[in-house]
Amino acid sequence: MxxxxxxxxxxxxxxxxxxxxxxxxxxxxxxxxxxxxALIHVEKADREGNAVMWGSKYDDVLLAKASKKVIITCEQVVATEELQTRPEGTDIPGFLVQAVVEAPRGAWPCSCGQTYPFDSDFFQAYLTAAGSDQAYAKLMSQVLSGERGPVQ
Amino acid sequence: MSVEEQSNMMVAALARLLRDGETAFHGVASPIPMLAILLAQKLHAPNLTYINITGSVNPNPASFTSSTADPVLLRGTASIFTLADAFDLAARGKLDTAFLSGVQIDKHGNINMSAIGDYAKPKVRLPGGAGSAFLTETAGRILAWRTRHDSKTFVDRVNFITAAGARLDRVVTPLCVFALRDGELKVESIHYYSGPQEVQANTGFDLHVEDVPFTHPPTKQEMDALNEIDPDMIRLVEF
Structure with a gap:
């Protein structure tokens, strides 16, 4: 380079x-x-793993093509027929993908394209908690119990 | 001096350095360069091509968040030019200006984004900067900024050279504008609210600070345009 x-x-x-x-x-x-x-969250995917991202792609397409195996998580699983009407809009072809998980709000606390923004309050809480092991463990237990999480 | 005035001065000083018709890029965590580009486009550089880490080209954002990797920066773009595309553009010699910052910046314009202390056993591991290492040798020039001007930031020698300084053109801080000339950072102008003693006292290497002109304060035209672009004062988040 x-x-x-x-x-x-x-x-x-x-x-x-x-x-x-x-x-x-x-x-x-x-x-x-x-x-x-590679674990990549997208807006839409079909059951084969054909995946559609809206907006910024960053290095996600490259990452999918470089990795041995790929898991796609998505806001919504859609019918293959929907993607067949506009295949150039599919960013990752399904044959590279091993698993698809429907996980609405799955990018939380990060943003997902133009679907939802990053959770600024949670990142502030994370930054504060990251200063101590105890506070961090408490925050993570709140996340795992579902007490803190994405607004559905 | 209030951080409002410091942020206004930094955005205006960076905007003045941008040229009409050039192509400029910024990455993550870059609200001040983002606003400087939008301000320059609104004032003297309407034909500047603005690209950034979200992949938008000449976006027209209606609002901002504290992140410059946010989808709000996609508003108004008619295409997506990915980060890999931006790096390829720089490798082809077609990226005129890239904005970078650093945790340490030394008197030769080298940037450290990797480690404080020894690289292999750091006292503090920093975010890293492979993109910086690439852009400082491929972009036409680097405009750097840092909202903290102290002798821990501006050092005689960086602990680690993440990005070599040869193409660094200017560094804008809350106190002054540095220009890299003959391989060394020289004070080009001191902001109107600061002075030679304050700049030297907060810099970790010797400077020539006497007879240096003051940076012109933000004009009414610049402030009106900036307030229109950034009514919510996102320019304060880096302070």
Whole structure:
């Protein structure tokens, strides 16, 4: 890739330099990352895992294509026929996906595209609690018991 | 000096550095650059192309949250230009300006976003900055900003060079504007409410601060436009 040559990350992470055989320029080469699993939340998916994201994609499509296995969680499971009417709107093809879970508000406390915003109050509570093991454990138990969670 | 005045000055100072017709990018946690770009577009740079980490192109946000990776920044975009696309654009030499910050910035303009102390056994592990390492060597220039100006932030040498400083152009702080010239940060202007002694006392390396001009205060035109863009004062969240 371009750039990064002057960064301390090259030595600290053991990145190697390679020569582009065409331009003869030297570039930093980073080893491919191959996660065992990618867990990606989307707006809509069918039972096969064909997944549709609205708005920002960040690195999620790349992540799905790099990972050995993919779990899609979604706001709503829809019929394949719905996606077949506009296949170019599908971001991740189902054959790369091992499992689909319908999980409304599943991105909480983060945002999900333009469907709902991030939960600012919860992040504030998290930031405060993260300063002590006790407060953090209490907050997490509230989350696990369902006392704190997404507004449905 | 109130944080309101500091935030106004920082947004205005950054906006003035942007040029009409250029392409500018910011990432996460960047409310001040976001507002500087929107302000510049509204005033002197209507043909600036604004891209950001959400993938929007020249968005027209109606409101903001404290996050600059928020879908509110998608409003009005007619296409999605992903983060990978933005990096490719920089690699092709077509990204004119990228906004970056750093936990430490040193006198040579190097940025540390990786670790305080030793990288392998840090006292504090920082968020990381592979994107910064990439952009500081590929974007046409880097405009940096930091809402904290003290001698822990502006240091003689960073603990770790996450992003090398060669293409750093300016750093805007609550006290002054630094310009990287001949490989060293020099004070270009001191904000109207600060002064040479305050800038030097809060910087961890020696500066030439005498006979440095003052940064022009935000004009009425700049303040009117900024208040229109940001009536809810999201520009304060970084302080």
């Amino acid at each position: 371009a750039g990064v040559k002057g960064s301390g990350l090259v030595q600290a992470q053991g990145f190697k330099l390679v020569q582009d055989p065409y331009s003869l320029n030297e570039y930093v080469a980073v080893k491919a990352v191959e996660p065992d699993w």
